[in-house]
Amino acid sequence: MLVGITILLVFQLIGEISAYFLGGFVPGPVIGMAMVAVVLTLTGGMTFLEPAHRQTVDTSRAILANLGILFVPAGVGIIQHLDLIRDRGFALLAIVLLSTVITLAVTVWVFILVKRLAGGYGHD
């Protein structure tokens, strides 16, 4: 657990440092996420790193299994925007609903269409 959380935090730190030098173009945790996936993949065959890999996987699973609670503190921030919700709440809800439906439809259609088109070429 401790090894796992340390690895995640170190990758976040590396991500934040990179983000600083990139002028905040990409958020630090996103860079950390990409780096942790690449580094784990590249070091996948190294047996002496196996315990660290396992702990990182276990810690990540525990965090991702409880992902929902992490949205609560930020979501409660809605109480700072009660006036915007009172005045423009309907417009906000309409934007969220419409763009959610459109995005779901486009994503699922492109996925299925391209899968069918690419299916004939037999890549693994």
Add this chain to the structure above:
Amino acid sequence: MTDGLWVYLATSPLLWLAGTLVVWLAANGIAGLSPGNPLLNPIMLSIAVIAIVLLVAGIDYGTYFEGAQFIHFLMGPATVALGIPLYEKLSLVKSNLVPLLAALFMGSLTAVGSTVFLSHLFGFTPAVVASLAPKSTTAAVAMAISSGLKGDPALTAAVVVLTGICGAIIVTPMMNAMRIRDYSARGFAVGLTSHGIGTARAYSVDPVAGLISGIAMGLNAVLTSLIVHLFL
């Protein structure tokens, strides 16, 4: 005497940290009574209960956040942790690479593009548009993108949660109505659109849908942070 205790506790981080955890566990318990019902979303329930308590008790958000920040901080490592399903399920990514990348690219453009277009249409200020634009990505990433674009991260957080809950509620009836039975496609769409909340929903429907949803959420976080600059 009890008034004194309340004043003492209400301003300490411990009360709001412990309170958030207790409310979350209770909300999860209530949601667990009817697992198939997306309206009983534990995130929505928890936010509603805590918001009402704060408003009734006259506690400002800053005081609440003093305690809740310890939970909020884990958003960062949780975002890094999204890299793990990518690494673990590399074969799932590889075997679906072409449809996955195509859907990622088009979905991400649609998510940001439709939001920016609609919010201009409704006449919102540039600061609000910037706050809404990254709403399909997970909260930590969306808030970072929003503050980078001079938006309001608190508004972003609320809209991100709303987008997550909307997608989680809509996805199953919508995909059934569209007669889409490919669970990797369904999972990918809900993860891209509704980040962690959609992924939690996908896991409760189908394990493969959940995995690929987590992958979509991670990839969309990366792509959205790049493509918002095309729109704003």
